[in-house]
Amino acid sequence: MVDCPLPEIFFGGARGGGKTDGVLGKWALKEKRYGAAFNAVMFRKTTVSSEDAIERSREIFGPLGGKFNEAKLRWRMPNGGRVSFAYLDSVKDAQEYQGRNLTDAWVEEAGQYDSPDAIDRLFGVLRSAQGVPVQLILTANPGGPGQHWIRERYKLNPFPRGPKLVTRLLSNGNVHKMAVIPSRITDNKVMLASDPQYIDRLHLVGSAQLVKAWLDGDWTAIEGAFFGEWSEQRHVIEPFRIPDDWLRFRSMDWGSASPFSVGWWAVVGDDHRIPGLQGTLPRGALVRYREWYGASGPNKGLKLTAEEVGAGIKSREGGEKITYGVLDPAAFAEDGGPSIASRLMTKSVVFRPADNKRVASRGAMGGWDIMRQRLKGQDGVPMIYCFSTCEASIRTIPVLQHDQSRPEDLDTNTEDHAADEWRYACMSRPWVPVTAQPKKPDSGYRSTGSKVSRSWR
Structure with missing residues (x-):
């Protein structure tokens, strides 16, 4: 990592x-090379969180002659360079650094950020008039609200x-290059030699998903996921030709400044075998065969108008028969003008209000329960796929998490x-597992033609 010249590095894992x-x-080696032109800052959500890194810097920079x-x-630093510790919690915090010149920035525990917005603003302050190659470093372990964007990025x-x-x-049109340097506990020979029980303690931290994430650097393991039933192996399938006689419908969540999501679904007509899937798709299962995510x-x-979105939906369907569509009821509100739903309709895209119940109440099942039941399926066979x-x-x-103040709902x-x-789609076609009906007890009486006799067993 010392000689990596790329402008962005991800260093992390277990x-x-x-x-x-x-x-x-x-940083110690880079400061030795560039002297007073080197100016680096380590960022965390709070400065208190930096205490361990500050203490470790004392052990490394102090003996080199640095003054804190x-x-x-x-x-x-001994050659005139600077290394600071600061907090970065929001885009507003990043804007406080506008006008400053940093050669290096390090965001520790980047997984604590639910989006990269504040981190990306730091690229605006990475510059050097003395020719120092600037660099942003992110370090993180799996887990936390930022797991999804770090995994994808x-x-x-x-x-x-x-x-x-x-x-x-x-x-x-230019290409931004990023180095990914995986970090595993087995790479830290010094710590394992001084604390050989550390791996054993990791096995005690909690769920199997968290252990796998922290020990192996597994970025697919989600601790505390709202949909713990989700499995890419079970629910994600390769595309296949949808039979013409399967019912098709669409569902939609509206958004302009925030993303919109449109999904197209097919209802499995009869048990259907497809390549690469153990077993068959069960009758009544939902298959998400297309989506348009406006982000x-x-x-x-994307900040598209309803008319632009309606035209996009129509063009993607290409004349296929869509039996019905369900849309967030809020899109049917008329606040001094035509509703979002009616504007979509101008492009011949018709929806009805979706059942928007999120959680169960007064004995009725909520949308998350209905969706979770399809994910679970019956006898290990899901009733929803994509x-x-x-x-x-x-x-x-x-990667969706529970709402901390209302655990039955997601954040x-x-x-x-x-x-x-997905919830709107599932609520439009509720499914519950079929429970085996207990056999009626034998009354001991049997019909024998015109007479009824009793047999003793």
């Missing part, structure tokens, strides 16, 4: 992989065995648009 030492050591200013949380599924290069196309970035909408091309659903639904501050739309 806990205990030596990430803090790795970055502090890299307690009030400013800043090192003046750095292509961490599957978690790489060694360093790799990933790219991102910029709006000006320009994580939790950011094509592998439905990337937004696969990205967002597995609505997360990217829940696809999940809401």
Whole structure:
């Protein structure tokens, strides 16, 4: 990592992989090379969270001759460079650094950020008039609200065995290159030698998903997921030709500044075998065969008009027979003008109000319960599937978390648009497992022609 010249590095994976030492050591070497032109800041959600990193910096920078200013949380390094510790909780915090010149920024525990917005603003302050190659480093372990965007941004599924290069196309047509450096606990030989029971303690932290995430760096393991029943192996299938006689419908969650989500569904007519799936798709199961997720970035909408969205829906259907559509009831409100639903209708895209009940009340099942039942299915066979091309659903639904103040509901501050739309689809076709009916007890009487006799057993 020391000689990596790329403008962005992701360094992370399992806990205990030596990430803090790795970055502090890299900065010590870079400061030696560039002297007073080197200016680096480590960011965390709060400065209190930086205490361990500050203490470790004392052990590394102190013997090198660095001087630490307690009030400013800043090192003046032996060759004149600077290393500081600060907090970054929001885009507003990042804007406070506009006008400053940083050569290096490090965001520790990046998984605590539910979106990369505040982190990406730091690219605006990374510059050097002295020719120092600037760099942003993110370190993180699996888990937390940012797991989904980190996994997608750095292509961490599957978690790489060694360093790799990933790219991102910029709006000006140029390519932004990023280095991914996987970190595993087995890489930290010093810590394992001094604390050989650390791995054993990781097995005590909680659920099997969390253990797998922290020990192996598994970015598909979700601790505390709202839909713990979700499994890419069970619910995600490769596309196949939908039979013409299967009923098709669509569901939609409206959004403009925030993303909208449209899903197209087919109802399995009879048990249906497809390649690559053990067993068959059961009759009555829902198959999501297409989606349109209107987003320009994580939790950011396209700001299209209802008419533009309606035209997009119509063009994607290409004349196929859609039996019905369900849409968030809020889209039918007429606040001084035509509703979103009526504006969609101008493009011959017709919806009816969806059942928007989220959680159970007064004995009635809520939408999340109905969706969860389909995910669970019966006897290990799900009653809902989606094509592998439905990337937004696969990205967002597995990482949704419980609302801390209302555990039976999910956290609505997360990217829940696809999940809401799945809920509307499931509520339009409720399904409950079939329970085996107990056999009626034998009364002991049998009909024998015109007479009824009793047989004793």
